Amino acid sequence: MARQTKVLQKDNIDKRELGYYYTPPFVADYISKRLLSLNPKGKKVLDPSVGQEELLNNFFDAKKEVDGIDVYQHKDNYQSNFSQQNFIEYYSTIKQKSNNEQISLFEDSSEDNGITFRNGLPYDYYIANPPYNCHEVNYIRDNKARLKALFGNVGVHNMYSMFISSIIDVAKNGAYIGLITHDSFLTAKHHTKLREQLLNECTIHEITLCPNDLFHEQDADVRTSILILQKGTEYQGDVFVSNRPSSTQAFKQQLAQQLANFATSNYKAYQLNDITLTSSRDNSELIIECPDDVKVLFTNERLGEAYRCVTGISTGNDKLYLSEKKEEPFTVPFYKNPGKNRFFTDNYIYLHKDFLTFDAEIKNFMVRNKSLLFQPGITCSSMGVQFTACRLPEQATYGVNANIICDDEDAWWLLAYLNSELVTYLVRGILIRSNMITSGYVSRIPLLNLTKKDKTTLSDLAKNAYQKAKDDHSYEHIQQEINQIVNELAEISEPTIAMIRHFNLDLIKNT
Numbered sequence: 001m002a003r004q005t006k007v008l009q010k011d012n013i014d015k016r017e018l019g020y021y022y023t024p025p026f027v028a029d030y031i032s033k034r035l036l037s038l039n040p041k042g043k044k045v046l047d048p049s050v051g052q053e054e055l056l057n058n059f060f061d062a063k064k065e066v067d068g069i070d071v072y073q074h075k076d077n078y079q080s081n082f083s084q085q086n087f088i089e090y091y092s093t094i095k096q097k098s099n100n101e102q103i104s105l106f107e108d109s110s111e112d113n114g115i116t117f118r119n120g121l122p123y124d125y126y127i128a129n130p131p132y133n134c135h136e137v138n139y140i141r142d143n144k145a146r147l148k149a150l151f152g153n154v155g156v157h158n159m160y161s162m163f164i165s166s167i168i169d170v171a172k173n174g175a176y177i178g179l180i181t182h183d184s185f186l187t188a189k190h191h192t193k194l195r196e197q198l199l200n201e202c203t204i205h206e207i208t209l210c211p212n213d214l215f216h217e218q219d220a221d222v223r224t225s226i227l228i229l230q231k232g233t234e235y236q237g238d239v240f241v242s243n244r245p246s247s248t249q250a251f252k253q254q255l256a257q258q259l260a261n262f263a264t265s266n267y268k269a270y271q272l273n274d275i276t277l278t279s280s281r282d283n284s285e286l287i288i289e290c291p292d293d294v295k296v297l298f299t300n301e302r303l304g305e306a307y308r309c310v311t312g313i314s315t316g317n318d319k320l321y322l323s324e325k326k327e328e329p330f331t332v333p334f335y336k337n338p339g340k341n342r343f344f345t346d347n348y349i350y351l352h353k354d355f356l357t358f359d360a361e362i363k364n365f366m367v368r369n370k371s372l373l374f375q376p377g378i379t380c381s382s383m384g385v386q387f388t389a390c391r392l393p394e395q396a397t398y399g400v401n402a403n404i405i406c407d408d409e410d411a412w413w414l415l416a417y418l419n420s421e422l423v424t425y426l427v428r429g430i431l432i433r434s435n436m437i438t439s440g441y442v443s444r445i446p447l448l449n450l451t452k453k454d455k456t457t458l459s460d461l462a463k464n465a466y467q468k469a470k471d472d473h474s475y476e477h478i479q480q481e482i483n484q485i486v487n488e489l490a491e492i493s494e495p496t497i498a499m500i501r502h503f504n505l506d507l508i509k510n511t
């Protein structure tokens with residue numbers, strides 16, 4: 001690591017712009033061993049973001065023919081055939097030539113001649129830790145229109161998603177692909193098309209989530225996972241998946257154990273169907289270790305099918321239009337994200353009473369869903385890892401967090417349900433592991449089939465908890481009762497309840 005830091009500092013290159021976070025050696029060892037054991041006989045390897053060849057030692061030892069690409073030359077002597085170029089530009093060039101011309105990656109290599117892109121590049125293995133940077137990076141900003149045309153529906157959200165998409169595209173049938181990458185693509189809505197590409201064009205052998213402290217030494221707080229894929233869907237058999245471990249220390253042992261278990265075929269096998277949400281109401285999310293008794297709930301009616309689930313007002317300039325104090329002209333209660341509050345929130349301020357005029361006259365002052373303003377319901381948290389819900393009273397407005405509009409009768413039992421440990425897991429463990437919980441995600445929460453009596457029981461508990469929260473008293477025991485009833489009504493088994501509790505205990509580490 002000292003060497004890496006030195007090289008980067010010496011050359012004064014922007015680590016963030018390049019997205020350079022090196023792969024810890026034990027992870028590099030694991031991914032390369034997995035690829036080599038899945039296909040011991042392959043010949044050629046490509047690392048398209050090769051850095052200082054951190055991922056390649058086992059391929060060199062196995063005497064494979066290794067090519068490396070990087071936009072920057074990070075050292076003087078490479079053991080691989082190194083080509084300094086931008087991999088995305090390289091992809092763009094061969095894509096343009098794909099229909100007719102033969103292509104060659106390394107000008108001095110005659111071996112590549114005769115390969116047409118239609119059949120894929122001649123590599124048996126791809127291994128990569130793609131650059132970790134997002135749409136704000138200069139390269140994406142400056143080339144947006146061209147990249148959008150190149151990546152079509154997959155989009156240009158960040159470098160790693162473009163790398164994954166292009167590696168899948170250029171790989172020949174049967175080639176193995178080993179990645180360690182940011183895992184926002186598992187559930188984020190904007191990566192739906194990337195997931196579809198992955199599922200339509202690849203076999204998934206493994207998704208192992210990495211601990212979130214894996215890159216802390218390098219001052220990066222990124223949630224990553226190891227992906228082992230194979231081009232072509234016809235190879236699909238069992239899938240190995242594994243949730244996030246608590247620490248890098250535990251992860252080292254876990255990976256060693258996984259290698260031993262694969263060697264003896266001694267692991268819990270999932271089917272592709274177990275790890276994907278494929279109904280038309282979902283977005284092909286990749287779900288990790290979701291128990292059957294939870295997954296089956298996704299066949300139920302969803303929240304957004306029963307109630308309007310919406311966002312409200314964004315002012316474009318809160319300082320101008322919102323006030324902490326109720327004084328003319330700031331007279332309309334405006335509910336903000338309830339944050340950590342549950343059941344009851346007093347997290348509201350006051351909106352300028354002429355807000356509808358501003359909406360009509362000011363471009364970035366937006367009032368969405370006007371017909372649903374001033375109606376009662378539930379207001380949900382959007383930021384942070386917790387998912388919480390509080391009553392939204394009548395005659396109030398709200399911001400861009402998710403709000404559910406429903407009458408009092410439904411609002412109370414729904415409030416109990418949304419604050420249950422089961423729903424926290426449904427939201428943070430399944431629907432969206434990575435970013436803000438927008439109304440789109442909340443509207444996909446499965447509902448339970450409840451009788452009138454069940455609803456009354458839950459409503460009474462929610463009212464009780466609401467009063468306690470309002471009086472600033474503990475509602476812990478009521479919350480526990482709600483959990484117990486919701487788990488029973490949803491027919492969640494004891495082992496699953498234990499798993500959910502463990503998951504919810506430390507959402508920061510586990511999501």
Ligand SMILES: C[S@@+](CC[C@H](N)C(=O)[O-])C[C@H]1O[C@@H](n2cnc3c(N)ncnc32)[C@H](O)[C@@H]1O
Pocket residue numbers: 018019020021022023047048049050051052053054055069070071072074085086087088128129130131132159
């Ligand atoms: C996350 S680092 C991985 C380095 C190394 N392969 C490893 O696993 O430790 C990403 C690498 O991608 C390179 N990179 C960034 N943008 C690139 C691009 N457009 N084409 C090729 N390489 C790029 C960076 O210079 C950096 O070396």
